Every structure is written in C-alpha cells, then in structure tokens.
Amino acid sequence: MQAPPGRTTPDDPIFLSASLRVLLLKSFCRLHYPANIIAQCVSWYLAYALILRNVEEMMAERGIAVDHYTLHRWVIRLVPLLDMAFRRHKRPVGSHWRMDETYIKIKGQWKYLYRAVDTAEQTIDFLLTARRDAVAALHFFHKAIRHHGEPEVVTMDKSGTNASALTALNADKPDQEAIQLISGKAST
Missing domain, CATH: 3.30.420.10 (Ribonuclease H-like superfamily/Ribonuclease H)
Structure with missing residues (x-):
C-alpha cells in the first residue's frame, strides 16, 4: 500500500536513517500485517489518548481485523525503536x-x-x-x-x-x- 502524499511510512527513506530503517523493518517481520497498517495503529495509540480496544475498533471500521492484544505486542516491540529514532533526530540543546x-x-x-x-x-x-x-x-x-x-x-x-x-x-x-x-x- 502506498502512503498518501505528504505521509511517510517506516519503509520510506525520509522517515529514518538506513541502519535504523533496517532494524525497524526487521522488527516488522513475522507480524503478518503490512508495515503501514502497523505504523498507523501504533501512531494512533501513541499520539492520542486511545485505549487499545478503541484502536481495534477504529481499524475494524476500516475493514481491518486486528486484536487489541496484537496491538499491544506491536506497541511493546516498536516503541523502544521509535524512541531511539526520535532521540537521534532531536535538536541539540544548550549548555x-x-x-x-x-x-x-x-x-x-x-x-x-x-x-x-x-x-x-x-x-x-x-x-x-x-x-x-x-x-x-x-x-x-x-x-x-x-x-x-x-x-x-x-x-x-x-x-x-x-x-x-x-x-x-x-x-x-x-x-x-x-x-x-x-x-x-x-x-x-
């Protein structure tokens, strides 16, 4: 699936450095869903005050059946990697x-x-x-x-x-x- 114009996905070169992109894509292996679906679910969970069952319901409304426990496993697996990626791109701070x-x-x-x-x-x-x-x-x-x-x-x-x-x-x-x-x- 292609991301809409202006949106990036974890496999998009703009999103992450090459080594971190490889690490993130390896963590998407054996998850049985496209990377952009996983990224969308995790970003909704992190960006908004949603519980996992709400994200499950939102995905069901879009025709994608995913269990809330599966979402929980994605969050546990991907959040440390995303934290590492975001910390690398954080602006330097003053002294x-x-x-x-x-x-x-x-x-x-x-x-x-x-x-x-x-x-x-x-x-x-x-x-x-x-x-x-x-x-x-x-x-x-x-x-x-x-x-x-x-x-x-x-x-x-x-x-x-x-x-x-x-x-x-x-x-x-x-x-x-x-x-x-x-x-x-x-x-x-």
Missing part, C-alpha cells in the same frame, strides 16, 4: 539548563515529575518517579547527561535533593570541569 520538579497526582497516587529545559525553553528530558530524593534526582541527571552531554550551568530551586545529586555528580571532577549550580528562588 545552560533550568531544572525543576513538581508533584502530580496520577491515578490517585502522588508522583514526582523532574524536568529540565535549556535557555531556549526546549525540553531536555523528563522523568516521572514515585520518590523525591537524591537517588531519583541523580538518576534524572544521569539520564539527561547520557542523551545530551554535560551542561555548563544548572539553575534550580533551593531543593536540597537536587543540589546533593549535582554535588554527587561533581564529586570526582576538578573545579574547572564541575557543573556550576545556580540556586534560584524556591518555587511557590
């Missing part, structure tokens, strides 16, 4: 980061959302955790640095856990290579 955490209620439980942006307000990374402690903050910094490199300056509120995580990162570095910490006012 001055602003980091903050907040708590939000998800399904009746309080969770902590760590988020960092650069000076151009481009999201660097985020992490959702059950705890707000130095271990979670350190995990967030390691994750962000692994994908974007070390910043020169990090501005954050007066959270002791975030500052202690940054101190732990700087522990084995000489002063000229250490990440500079700027404490802003506490968030209200």
